[in-house]
Structures are given as structure tokens and as C-alpha cells.
Amino acid sequence: MNMKEGFLFGGALAANQCEGGYNLDGKGLSIADVVRGSQQGIPRQVDEKIHEGVYYPSHEAIDFYHRYKEDIALFAQMGFKCLRMSISWARIFPNGDDEIPNECGLQFYDKVFDELLKYNIQPIVTLSHFETPLHLVEAYGSWRNPKLIDFYVKYANVVFKRYKDKVIYWMTFNEINETMNKKDPFLQAGLKFKEDENDKKVKVIASHNMFIASAKVVDLGHRINPNFKIGCMIQYTPAYTKTCHPNDALAKRFYNIQNYYYTDVMVKGEYTSLCYSQLKRLGVDLTISKEEQEILKKGKVDYIAFSYYFTYVVSYDENQFVIDKKNKYLQTGQWNRTIDPIGLRVALNELYDRYQVPLFIVENGIPLDDKIDGNNEIIDEERIAFFRNHIMQIKKAIHEDFVNVIGYTTWGPIDIVSVSTGEMNKRYGFIYVDKDNSGKGTLQRFKKKSFSWYKKVIESNGECL
Numbered sequence: 001m002n003m004k005e006g007f008l009f010g011g012a013l014a015a016n017q018c019e020g021g022y023n024l025d026g027k028g029l030s031i032a033d034v035v036r037g038s039q040q041g042i043p044r045q046v047d048e049k050i051h052e053g054v055y056y057p058s059h060e061a062i063d064f065y066h067r068y069k070e071d072i073a074l075f076a077q078m079g080f081k082c083l084r085m086s087i088s089w090a091r092i093f094p095n096g097d098d099e100i101p102n103e104c105g106l107q108f109y110d111k112v113f114d115e116l117l118k119y120n121i122q123p124i125v126t127l128s129h130f131e132t133p134l135h136l137v138e139a140y141g142s143w144r145n146p147k148l149i150d151f152y153v154k155y156a157n158v159v160f161k162r163y164k165d166k167v168i169y170w171m172t173f174n175e176i177n178e179t180m181n182k183k184d185p186f187l188q189a190g191l192k193f194k195e196d197e198n199d200k201k202v203k204v205i206a207s208h209n210m211f212i213a214s215a216k217v218v219d220l221g222h223r224i225n226p227n228f229k230i231g232c233m234i235q236y237t238p239a240y241t242k243t244c245h246p247n248d249a250l251a252k253r254f255y256n257i258q259n260y261y262y263t264d265v266m267v268k269g270e271y272t273s274l275c276y277s278q279l280k281r282l283g284v285d286l287t288i289s290k291e292e293q294e295i296l297k298k299g300k301v302d303y304i305a306f307s308y309y310f311t312y313v314v315s316y317d318e319n320q321f322v323i324d325k326k327n328k329y330l331q332t333g334q335w336n337r338t339i340d341p342i343g344l345r346v347a348l349n350e351l352y353d354r355y356q357v358p359l360f361i362v363e364n365g366i367p368l369d370d371k372i373d374g375n376n377e378i379i380d381e382e383r384i385a386f387f388r389n390h391i392m393q394i395k396k397a398i399h400e401d402f403v404n405v406i407g408y409t410t411w412g413p414i415d416i417v418s419v420s421t422g423e424m425n426k427r428y429g430f431i432y433v434d435k436d437n438s439g440k441g442t443l444q445r446f447k448k449k450s451f452s453w454y455k456k457v458i459e460s461n462g463e464c465l
């Protein structure tokens with residue numbers, strides 16, 4: 001039992017977590033560039049500006065900016081059919097509101113795409129993966145301001161036209177639902193709240209502006225190249241009810257609607273009854289003009305891309321849901337995450353039942369603090385077992401549940417900077433990068449044991465696990 005012909009096996013990266021070169025060749029600052037990693041017990045922190053002598057993980061990252069050829073050659077050795085990556089918006093429009101794009105930035109992605117295509121690796125591109133230009137945050141208040149819609153559309157127009165013969169699959173915003181779910185959605189949407197501000201309202205408005213931006217871009221992209229496939233991208237963490245008490249079933253619904261709020265608008269092209277019930281729960285009124293309704297209708301996405309890492313348990317408390325990260329039936333791995341392959345089958349079924357559009361698993365993986373042993377090897381059996389079990393469940397979803405899954409890109413096929421903590425030691429890769437949490441190391445690349453395992457998986461199109 002393997003995947004169908006054309007299944008997109010590969011890996012997934014984000015510009016700010018791998019490229020480095022944060023100020024090279026005309027690139028402006030993006031929101032990721034002012035985020036310090038957590039260091040020796042001090043949590044991750046967002047700075048107003050860059051401070052001398054402080055370590056910012058995105059500034060060098062793993063230097064993919066200079067080493068992309070070497071890294072892509074390694075992906076090609078594993079037989080990747082595709083590489084999910086993002087374009088750094090601030091490399092193309094350094095301030096976000098510039099008149100003309102930065103040609104050097106455009107040339108960089110020309111070179112990366114050409115290198116990938118040389119090996120028949122299809123680039124799959126996220127337009128914004130936590131990479132809003134910082135100037136748009138400072139001068140306009142980020143996505144709470146509808147002016148960002150035009151800046152984003154202008155950026156998309158430039159890259160769609162430039163790369164229309166090199167890229168087919170696009171995604172508009174990475175994990176757009178994190179705008180609502182995160183207490184502090186700075187990385188997702190560049191939002192900082194003032195003391196007297198109703199943060200729920202700001203999140204609803206920012207999300208609305210992103211919906212309009214996404215829909216406009218989907219419509220535009222289809223006009224530029226009718227073959228484009230443009231998807232939305234959410235973080236999907238299924239939740240199980242803690243007990244069979246009906247209130248826990250309600251809790252699960254309250255939990256789910258915060259995610260479906262996003263997919264409903266982007267896939268169905270309208271604010272559905274579920275969306276209105278979410279707005280009511282948040283106590284926020286949103287007026288949607290006739291013109292905006294039309295835009296949403298015209299800009300329905302072609303597929304749903306999602307990240308899947310673990311599952312939650314939810315229970316009810318005073319008309320709210322409460323999340324429990326532990327599940328007594330599941331093992332908990334490093335970084336306190338449950339390991340739940342069946343949860344991926346659940347996720348695929350939940351999304352497909354509701355939307356009936358192609359699904360693309362664009363992130364999945366296990367962070368391990370891998371170490372090089374005395375023989376210069378990295379034996380990451382735990383990672384191999386993790387992927388084996390997850391791919392088995394994808395196959396069940398495809399062959400037994402008839403879910404339309406178009407591809408699977410593992411998160412961080414090469415070790416990169418962690419988004420939530422800025423650590424380097426939170427490693428996901430098949431390829432080890434010699435760099436530590438404080439930024440020290442040679443940046444040399446080493447293949448882990450999982451490297452040759454994943455190569456066999458791709459070679460056999462998922463048959464050989």
C-alpha cells in the first residue's frame with residue numbers, strides 16, 4: 001500500500017528560521033528579526049529595535065542564504081519531490097510599503113527555485129510565514145490596519161508574476177488561526193496590544209483583514225496563472241474530550257470553532273453560522289460590507305494545508321474549554337508534547353468531512369535534542385519511529401477513509417531555529433546542523449540515521465516504512 005502517483009513527499013522550512021542574511025542585499029527587518037530566543041531560563045522576548053551584542057536567532061539562522069545549494073543537494077539525495085519554503089516579504093519589499101521591489105531579493109529566490117527545479121523538486125511557497133515587514137508594524141499597527149491588505153496584494157502580485165513558471169503551489173499565511181489562539185500573536189500577525197485595547201476585537205479585525213488579503217490574492221493568482229493552486233494554512237491540533245459528559249462535548253465544540261472560524265471563511269468563502277457563533281462568544285461585532293462578501297466568495301482557496309504535531313484533551317469549565325496537554329493514553333515526548341499518530345488520521349478525517357477539498361500536511365515532526373556520538377553519527381531511532389507511525393496513519397486515511405491527501409512535508413528536514421523558543425537544540429531534521437542555542441558552531445551539516453530512512457520512504461512512495 002503506497003501513496004498515489006504524484007504524492008508530494010518532501011520537507012518544510014520558513015525563511016526566518018533558516019536563511020539568516022537578515023540585513024543582506026537590501027533586505028529590511030521582519031517581525032522575526034527582533035525576537036530574541038529564550039536563553040538560560042530567560043523567556044523569548046520581543047525587542048523594539050535591534051540591540052548591539054544581543055543574539056537574535058534569525059539573523060544568521062543556519063545560513064541557508066549562502067548554503068542553499070549544499071542543502072538542496074542533500075534534499076535531492078533524499079529524493080524530495082517538493083520543498084515547502086517561504087519568501088521573506090521584507091527581502092522583496094524591505095519596508096513593506098516601498099514603491100518598487102528589491103531586485104536582489106527577487107534574484108535570490110530565482111536562484112533557489114532554479115536550484116530546486118534542477119533536481120525536479122517543486123517549490124511550495126508560503127507568502128508570509130511570520131514575516132511581516134517590521135516597518136508595517138511600527139508605522140501602521142500591522143494587520144489591525146486594512147492598509148496592509150494593499151501592501152500584501154502588491155507583494156503577492158510581484159512574486160506571482162515573477163515566479164509564475166516556477167511555482168504552482170502557494171499558501172497565503174502560515175498558521176493564520178494562531179492570530180486568535182495565541183495570547184500574544186506578535187509573530188503571527190505583528191500585533192501588540194495597548195493597555196486599554198480590547199485584544200479580542202483587535203484579533204478579529206486583524207484576522208478579517210488577513211481574510212480579505214488572502215481572498216484577493218487567491219483571485220489575483222488564479223488570473224495570473226490559472227494552474228496555480230493556492231491554499232490556506234492552519235495549525236490543526238485535534239482535541240479529545242476528557243470525559244463523556246455532554247459538557248465536555250460542548251467544550252470540544254468551543255475549542256474547534258476557533259480553528260474552523262478560519263477555514264470556514266477561507267474555504268467556504270463566507271462567514272458561516274459557526275463564525276457568527278464564535279464572534280458572539282468573543283463578544284465582538286464585525287460588519288462585513290457587500291464588497292467584502294464578494295471578495296471572500298471570489299477568493300476561496302484550492303486546498304487546506306495544515307501543521308500537525310500533537311493532540312490535546314479538553315474539558316468544560318464555566319462555558320469555556322480548558323486544555324490539558326497530557327493524555328494518559330499517550331506517551332509524552334521531549335518539549336512536553338504528546339506523540340499521537342492516530343491523531344493525524346483524526347485530523348485528516350475531521351478536516352475532510354467538513355470541507356471536502358484536498359488536504360496537504362505541510363508540517364509534522366518531532367523535536368529531539370540530538371547528539372553526535374563517538375562515531376560521528378546521530379542515531380535518531382525515535383524520529384524514525386515517529387515518522388513511520390504517522391505515515392502509516394496517513395495511508396489509512398487515504399486508503400480506508402478515502403481522504404484526499406496531496407502531500408506530506410516534514411517540518412525542518414534540516415535542523416533550524418525553533419519558532420517558539422529560538423533554540424537550535426530543538427531539532428527536527430534528517431540533517432544535523434552544528435550550532436548551539438547561543439549561536440556557536442561551525443554550521444557544518446551531518447546526515448542523521450533518519451536521512452537514509454526517509455530516502456527509502458520517498459523512493460518507494462510510502463511503501464517501505
Ligand code: BG6
Pocket residue numbers: 014017174175235307363367411417418419420421426
Ligand atoms: C509551527 C510553525 O507552528 O511549528 C513553524 O509553523 C515552527 O514555524 C513549528 O517552527 C515548530 O515549532 P517550534 O516552536 O518547535 O519551532
